[in-house]
Amino acid sequence: MAKTVQVEKQKKKQQQQRVEDTGEVGEELMSGDSKAVGEGGRVVPTWDKGKKRKRFVEEEEDKVKEEEEEEESSELLQDPLVVFGSDIMLMILSRLDARSVALSLLVSNGWQGVASSDRLWSSKLEELWLGKAHIPRSSQVQGISKLAAYSLSVMDAKRARIRKEDLCDHVWEFRFTKAAPEYWRNLDPSWKGTGPSMRRYFHPDGSQTADSGDQVWGGHECTYSVVTSFVEDGRIREHYVRINRWPQMYVSRKQDWSWELGNHLYCYSSIPDAEKEGGTGPFFPVW
Numbered sequence: 001m002a003k004t005v006q007v008e009k010q011k012k013k014q015q016q017q018r019v020e021d022t023g024e025v026g027e028e029l030m031s032g033d034s035k036a037v038g039e040g041g042r043v044v045p046t047w048d049k050g051k052k053r054k055r056f057v058e059e060e061e062d063k064v065k066e067e068e069e070e071e072e073s074s075e076l077l078q079d080p081l082v083v084f085g086s087d088i089m090l091m092i093l094s095r096l097d098a099r100s101v102a103l104s105l106l107v108s109n110g111w112q113g114v115a116s117s118d119r120l121w122s123s124k125l126e127e128l129w130l131g132k133a134h135i136p137r138s139s140q141v142q143g144i145s146k147l148a149a150y151s152l153s154v155m156d157a158k159r160a161r162i163r164k165e166d167l168c169d170h171v172w173e174f175r176f177t178k179a180a181p182e183y184w185r186n187l188d189p190s191w192k193g194t195g196p197s198m199r200r201y202f203h204p205d206g207s208q209t210a211d212s213g214d215q216v217w218g219g220h221e222c223t224y225s226v227v228t229s230f231v232e233d234g235r236i237r238e239h240y241v242r243i244n245r246w247p248q249m250y251v252s253r254k255q256d257w258s259w260e261l262g263n264h265l266y267c268y269s270s271i272p273d274a275e276k277e278g279g280t281g282p283f284f285p286v287w
Contacts (some may be wrong), residue, residue: 061226079110086114098124098150121146128153133258133272134170137279155285161239162251162259164226167202169280170259170270174198174210187215200268213282 005259081089087096093101093115101124104115114120125146129135130168134157139149175197189195198216203211208224222243240248241261249261249268261268273280 005224067136079108079113081108081110084265089114090117090120094120094123098128116145116147118146121150125150125153127273131256132274133254133256133270135274135276135279136281137165137283138281138285140279156281157257159286160251160253161228161236161281161286162226162241162261163286164202164204165282166259166270167241168204169225170273172200172202172268172270174200174216174266174268176266177262179213184216199216258272
């Protein structure tokens with residue numbers, strides 16, 4: 001009998017030691033008791049086991065939370081093109097300005113395929129050309145993409161150097177300035193308010209003509225030349241158009257892509273012809 005009691009005490013002692021070392025919960029604790037009986041009937045507090053259990057639960061909750069955050073972050077980092085598809089992405093890009101769409105070409109090969117679509121750039125090109133006086137010939141080449149046409153149009157719009165093709169492709173309005181002698185201004189219908197401005201025509205052979213009955217023109221022979229000089233680094237130093245030996249006319253470009261040639265006595269303005277088939281100006285981009 002004494003031996004049996006001793007064995008039971010030894011078992012309880014080992015169990016208590018195991019719980020203290022590992023935090024494992026024995027049958028006594030699973031029943032909901034907050035105390036355990038130790039050797040000799042001594043009451044052993046179980047707060048340390050509850051603390052370990054609470055820490056374990058908190059660690060498990062943190063792990064679950066981290067996994068959920070990683071999953072949510074992974075969803076946010078997914079490629080929109082993969083998530084929405086090319087059709088919806090095309091609709092989204094169509095609402096962006098041209099510069100933003102052009103930047104999206106650099107994202108990936110997939111984005112480039114969508115962002116360079118003719119469906120997308122057709123509307124961008126129409127917006128760009130709206131209200132412009134001239135459409136560059138370089139953007140009208142058959143077979144080029146709408147994106148290429150847009151880029152070439154923007155490049156040409158920045159060009160301030162006029163070429164013979166520009167002079168010959170357009171019809172020009174001619175009128176005197178206020179500084180011109182009164183005799184010449186009286187011959188200008190637009191000054192007197194009796195008619196439209198006079199017109200001038202440049203030809204590939206280097207000559208210039210006017211409408212019949214033009215009192216200023218008088219049927220005399222005229223030739224023109226385009227003069228451009230550069231400095232060492234390639235910048236334009238001087239650029240002007242000259243007719244016969246009359247005062248040189250300096251060149252300027254307006255916001256609507258039209259041209260203006262002028263000096264202190266008279267000026268030329270290109271008449272809008274955006275509807276002209278095939279466009280106008282040089283065939284290749286010029287700086």
